[in-house]
Amino acid sequence: MDWGKQPRDWPNIEHSRQIICPPHRWHVQETGTGPTILLLHGAGGSTHSWRDILPMLTKNYHVIALDLPGQGMTALGAQNRCGLNEMAEDIAKLLDQEGWHPHAIIGHSAGAAIALKMVCPRGDTATKVIGINAALGNFKGLAGIAFPIIAKVLAASPFISNMFAAANGSEASVQRLIRGTGSEIDAEGRRLYAAIVSDKAHVSGTLCMMSQWTLDKLLANLPQITNETLFITSDNDKAVPPETSKRAAQLMPNAQLQTIPNLGHLAHEENPQAVFDLITEFLAI
DSSP, X not given: OOGGGOOTTSTTGGGEEEEEETTEEEEEEEEOOSSEEEEEOOTTOOGGGGTTHHHHHTTTSEEEXXXXXXXXXXXXXXXXXXXXXXXXXXXXXXHHHHTOOOSEEEEETHHHHHXXXXXHHHTOTTSEEEEESOOOOOOOTHHHHHHHHHHHHHHTOHHHHHHHHHHHTSHHHHHHHHHTTTOOOOHHXXXXXXXXXXXXXXXXXXXXXXXXXXXXXXXXXXXGOOSOEEXXXXXXXXXXXXXXXXXXXXXXXXXXXXXXXXXXXTHHHHOHHHHHHHHHHHHTO
């Protein structure tokens, strides 16, 4: 989504600004005072997914939400910087440039993997991590081979990306995408997803991320991550089975697990209050 064409009614747009930190031009939302919390959305999402959680957190925290490279309104500066390691490195570089030192990093889905990767090599054990329906499992079997290859082919073809964006921008296709995660969100949430999945730059950035994504090293290093970590799962999540977070929590020395009933993969959008309560309880410890 082009920064110059950003919708005036985009959630929390009054806190938005651009930051140049090579190789990307970042879209960042920053507000509030107190200990710093960094919010990382999942693959194919944007800052809009925190539209309700962000204002809740600003009552007691300095909150930073950003769009991942190539997604939302962050302009991708290098196509080879969309993998897990590269994204974690580039976000850490942005934090260092701006002098931000997160007390906690909250990631949804793939954003949780990025959060864990960010604390893993830096030895910053003071930073707490919260993963909401954390995507911490590789595709198995044939899908593990076929999906990355398909994503690479799609990402390499602007024409295909344009077609993919146009097809998925319809109301019916957006509804299918969301219901496929086990979630039911309101009309405003569906409108926002329709806006980003119909944007060719956003789709291209998401495909680049998919084509470069690998979790092998992170998963192998989970037992070495000693940061206090909370995994929040939803028992109706059809995108990432709750067992994925349970296995990760069992491998990590200072991790705990909380499950919210009757919600899907987009739990923080379906019931932001329930997720917020678990976040604040964990951060207060």
